[in-house]
Amino acid sequence: MTASQSQTNGAYRTAMVSSHVRLCREHYRLTLQLRDMDHSKPGQFVHISPALLEKEQIGDCRLTTMDYRQPFLRRAFSIADHRQVSDGWECDVLYRVVGTGTRWMEKLGKGDAVSVLGPLGNHFPIDTKKKNAWMVAGGVGLPPMMYLAKSLAKADRDVIGFFGAQSADLLALALDGDDKPDTLAQHAVLADKNFAQSNVAIVVSTDDGSCGFPGHIGSALQAYHQNNPVANDELVVYTCGPEVMMRFVAGFCRERGIDCYVCMERSMACGIGTCQSCVVPIHDQDDEQGWRYQLCCTEGPVFSEKDISWDFPS
Amino acid sequence: MAKPSTENTQVDLSVDLAGLKLANPVMTASGTSGYGPEFAEHADISELGAFVTKAVSPEPRKGNPPERTVETKGGMLNAIGLANVGLERFVSEKVSFWKNRSTPVIVNVVGHSVEDFQTVCSRLDDVECIAGLELNVSCPNVADGLEFGTDPNRLKGLVESVRPLVKRAKLIVKLSPNVTDIAETARGAVDGGADVLSIINTVQGMAINVDTWKPMLANRTGGLSGPAIKPIAVCMVQRVYRAVARDANVPIIGMGGICDWRDAVEFFLAGATAIAVGTALFVDPKIPMKICDDLKTYVANRGLTSIREVIGQLK
Numbered sequence: 001m002t003a004s005q006s007q008t009n010g011a012y013r014t015a016m017v018s019s020h021v022r023l024c025r026e027h028y029r030l031t032l033q034l035r036d037m038d039h040s041k042p043g044q045f046v047h048i049s050p051a052l053l054e055k056e057q058i059g060d061c062r063l064t065t066m067d068y069r070q071p072f073l074r075r076a077f078s079i080a081d082h083r084q085v086s087d088g089w090e091c092d093v094l095y096r097v098v099g100t101g102t103r104w105m106e107k108l109g110k111g112d113a114v115s116v117l118g119p120l121g122n123h124f125p126i127d128t129k130k131k132n133a134w135m136v137a138g139g140v141g142l143p144p145m146m147y148l149a150k151s152l153a154k155a156d157r158d159v160i161g162f163f164g165a166q167s168a169d170l171l172a173l174a175l176d177g178d179d180k181p182d183t184l185a186q187h188a189v190l191a192d193k194n195f196a197q198s199n200v201a202i203v204v205s206t207d208d209g210s211c212g213f214p215g216h217i218g219s220a221l222q223a224y225h226q227n228n229p230v231a232n233d234e235l236v237v238y239t240c241g242p243e244v245m246m247r248f249v250a251g252f253c254r255e256r257g258i259d260c261y262v263c264m265e266r267s268m269a270c271g272i273g274t275c276q277s278c279v280v281p282i283h284d285q286d287d288e289q290g291w292r293y294q295l296c297c298t299e300g301p302v303f304s305e306k307d308i309s310w311d312f313p314s
Numbered sequence: 315m316a317k318p319s320t321e322n323t324q325v326d327l328s329v330d331l332a333g334l335k336l337a338n339p340v341m342t343a344s345g346t347s348g349y350g351p352e353f354a355e356h357a358d359i360s361e362l363g364a365f366v367t368k369a370v371s372p373e374p375r376k377g378n379p380p381e382r383t384v385e386t387k388g389g390m391l392n393a394i395g396l397a398n399v400g401l402e403r404f405v406s407e408k409v410s411f412w413k414n415r416s417t418p419v420i421v422n423v424v425g426h427s428v429e430d431f432q433t434v435c436s437r438l439d440d441v442e443c444i445a446g447l448e449l450n451v452s453c454p455n456v457a458d459g460l461e462f463g464t465d466p467n468r469l470k471g472l473v474e475s476v477r478p479l480v481k482r483a484k485l486i487v488k489l490s491p492n493v494t495d496i497a498e499t500a501r502g503a504v505d506g507g508a509d510v511l512s513i514i515n516t517v518q519g520m521a522i523n524v525d526t527w528k529p530m531l532a533n534r535t536g537g538l539s540g541p542a543i544k545p546i547a548v549c550m551v552q553r554v555y556r557a558v559a560r561d562a563n564v565p566i567i568g569m570g571g572i573c574d575w576r577d578a579v580e581f582f583l584a585g586a587t588a589i590a591v592g593t594a595l596f597v598d599p600k601i602p603m604k605i606c607d608d609l610k611t612y613v614a615n616r617g618l619t620s621i622r623e624v625i626g627q628l629k
Contacts, residue, residue, distance in 0.1 A: 012356075012598055012600070049597060052597060052598075053574075053598065053601075053604070058611070058612075058615065059615055061611045061615065063574075063575055063608040063611055063612070064574060064575070064604040064605075064607075064608055065574050065575075065576065066573035066574040066594065066597075066601070068388070068541050068573075070387070071385060072385060072388070072389065072390070072540060072541070072597065073385050073390060073596055073597065074596070074597065100385065101385075115597075115598075266380060267380075267381060267383065267384070268383075269383050269385075269390060269392075269593075269596040270346075270595070270596040272352060272353075272355065272356055272599070273348060273352040274346060274347050274348040274352050274353060274595070274596070274599075275345075275346065275383060275392070275394075275596055276345075276368075276377065276382065276394045276397050277380070277381075277382045277383040277392070277394070278380070279377070279379075279380055279382065279397075292376065293376055293377065293397070298352075
């Protein structure tokens with residue numbers, strides 16, 4: 001099974017901010033209300049920007065003027081949840097303030113208009129032959145896993161979440177229950193109330209040891225796997241986060257023959273395959289040099305670990 | 315503004331690009347809308363005046379490693395590196411999309427040498443559904459691409475060498491803004507036999523990451539596009555129009571940061587016969603259609619009947 005092909009074409013819509021909350025020191029959840037975005041799958045993303053096109057009254061006529069604001073280009077965010085509500089649909093995105101685009105997002109308040117293109121890209125394949133599904137995320141790689149957990153739970157998979165961050169105050173989780181993440185990463189616990197709703201137990205790691213396993217999430221994955229062996233052909237791993245982390249997780253899976261799907265992050269201008277910004281190197285036996293570029297926006301963002309040419313270009 | 319004396323529906327937006335008839339003067343700019351099918355998923359190609367493909371070179375090109383683009387204040391830098399499928403795959407896989415379409419397609423052509431340009435132009439001139447060939451002599455991303463576009467004599471020589479091979483399609487030359495006087499390179503292109511001039515390509519630029527002290531683009535430098543370059547582009551269109559193109563009767567396709575009808579009108583006034591939308595398509599591919607609608611209203615509100623009455627009317 002390969003990462004699924006893009007099945008739907010995104011549409012350009014105006015959405016309304018319905019809530020905007022801080023989840024931890026640097027992460028926020030923006031909830032967008034959309035009248036008609038009625039489908040999406042975990043792994044897909046939305047491409048958002050300020051609503052730049054405005055109607056200007058010229059004499060008796062209304063003309064479209066493009067207001068210039070930063071950011072000018074759209075910004076891509078994984079869908080963290082997408083659900084039907086009484087008067088349409090709601091879509092959650094999580095973000096961390098890192099640049100011009102996210103500084104604009106930080107200022108958004110309830111009722112503000114946002115231009116949304118999406119859903120875009122392919123999605124995580126759900127392999128119904130494999131009973132166990134492990135999700136491994138670091139930092140802002142968490143959002144697609146929030147959405148994926150629900151789909152995996154519906155598909156009756158046994159799901160474990162492995163979530164890492166630099167420190168406890170950078171974990172965008174809801175760890176307010178009695179169960180605390182295991183510091184040895186030998187057991188997964190229902191420590192996050194949102195994931196617990198999908199019956200997803202989690203393993204947490206922090207670089208500074210302030211929550212869960214001290215170290216990076218790849219080491220926590222190894223520790224858990226050692227203590228809880230699962231037949232490799234009955235396990236699928238999904239990962240999203242910093243590339244160095246995904247590379248480690250991919251290597252862990254490759255060594256054991258475990259299927260692994262990675263959700264790549266690339267900066268992109270268009271999101272629809274025209275600007276050619278968001279390239280990912282892919283193995284290609286037909287190519288003289290053995291690799292070619294694919295586009296993260298239309299041919300990803302989810303790739304099979306086996307397809308990615310991890311060593312080029314670093 | 316005066317009350318409309320003309321109904322929008324009666325406004326004539328058609329223009330003539332050296333014999334190539336366009337139903338309206340709003341095109342896409344090369345490299346911003348793929349080969350066609352990608353764009354067609356998000357906007358109606360039949361509503362465009364013309365479509366310009368991404369560059370085609372004799373051999374396939376993978377392009378530059380990422381980062382390939384970065385947003386800057388007022389626009390973006392790109393150093394895609396002319397990634398494309400190459401001439402043979404373009405002909406075998408991409409051309410069929412354009413058969414039996416009413417919208418003219420113009421193919422952007424790039425090469426490392428005179429022979430490269432000749433190979434691509436000669437092959438594509440035989441493909442009947444291709445209405446025009448736009449020579450990309452000005453892309454600042456590939457070191458050897460810059461020279462044709464910055465030296466009037468070399469540019470003239472290149473156009474002269476391609477001209478006899480382009481018998482059917484319109485021969486368009488896209489000029490670089492990275493020169494001291496664009497009228498000189500425009501003169502070189504016109505003397506070499508260009509039918510139409512595209513003005514302007516991206517402006518060479520650079521952005522540096524202040525944390526890592528490295529360039530933001532893997533290619534170090536790139537081409538600046540978007541609203542930031544519009545005044546440069548308008549200035550260069552009027553310069554070429556007045557110094558070369560008007561007297562030589564060579565139409566200009568104006569481009570550089572066009573986002574709405576007001577931007578477009580500036581280019582028409584400066585002397586452009588048609589305009590192309592580029593970077594703004596990344597925000598919304600339907601911007602050309604909105605510009606068309608609004609141009610009709612503008613022309614009607616001015617008490618005119620045709621967009622042609624606006625061209626070159628800068629006072």
